[in-house]
Amino acid sequence: MNVSTPHLNKYGLEIRTTHEKGRGIYATCSIPAKTVIEISPVLFFSYDEYQRHGRHTILDHYTFVWGDGRMALPLGLGSLFNHSDAPNVTYTKKKESDCIEYATTREISAEEELCIFYGHNLWFVDHDAKAQEGCREETDEWAGLNMEDVY
Ligand SMILES: C[S@@+](CC[C@H](N)C(=O)[O-])C[C@H]1O[C@@H](n2cnc3c(N)ncnc32)[C@H](O)[C@@H]1O
Numbered sequence: 104m105n106v107s108t109p110h111l112n113k114y115g116l117e118i119r120t121t122h123e124k125g126r127g128i129y130a131t132c133s134i135p136a137k138t139v140i141e142i143s144p145v146l147f148f149s150y151d152e153y154q155r156h157g158r159h160t161i162l163d164h165y166t167f168v169w170g171d172g173r174m175a176l177p178l179g180l181g182s183l184f185n186h187s188d189a190p191n192v193t194y195t196k197k198k199e200s201d202c203i204e205y206a207t208t209r210e211i212s213a214e215e216e217l218c219i220f221y222g223h224n225l226w227f228v229d230h231d232a233k234a235q236e237g238c239r240e241e242t243d244e245w246a247g248l249n250m251e252d253v254y
Contacts, residue, residue: 110180114140116217118183123230127185127216134211140192141205143181148174164226167203169196177203187218187231194219 108118108126115131134140148157150172157163157174165182166174175196176182181203184192191211195204211217218231 112141112180114138116140116180118180124185126183127218128180128183130211130213130215130217132213134207136207136209139204139206140217141180142197142202143177143179143205144202145169145175145177145181147201148176150174167196170198175201175203181205184217184219185231186221186225186229187216188220188229189231190218190220191215192217192219 104119104121110116110118114134117129117131118126119129120126128141145167147169148162148166153166153174157166162174162176166176169175181194184194184205191208192205193208195206197204205217205219207217
């Protein structure tokens, strides 16, 4: 694993690359629970533009349904949170300010990867699910976030 892209962030978050998941966001120091660690402004695509073009491209792995027909690409670190079915980061779409806010769900230790929950229908093999097999309790407390939230 190596640091791939320098980034300025109040909480010392780093972008690191792994063979299994590509880039991801990692903590370099401990972070308290319920801390807002990133606010990403979003780039919007209209419904028509997305249907005709965006969804046929790599953008489809990064965009969020905004709820009014538009699709939103988070700028900043927001597009680089990988998926976990035991996420330590939650996100909130801020419709009033056209951004997505990311907050820790629990205390984070230095060197942990920070992950969100993409939904139950993934389009890739979840590397972490394989790693955690056999030691994970089934929980559906995140069922409110589904494939409509992250594409
Ligand atoms: C929103 S992007 C996250 C950033 C991405 N890793 C990158 O380098 O640009 C989503 C993509 O990351 C990868 N990914 C995310 N979570 C993963 C996981 N748990 N296991 C394997 N690949 C994952 C998949 O390739 C997926 O299409």
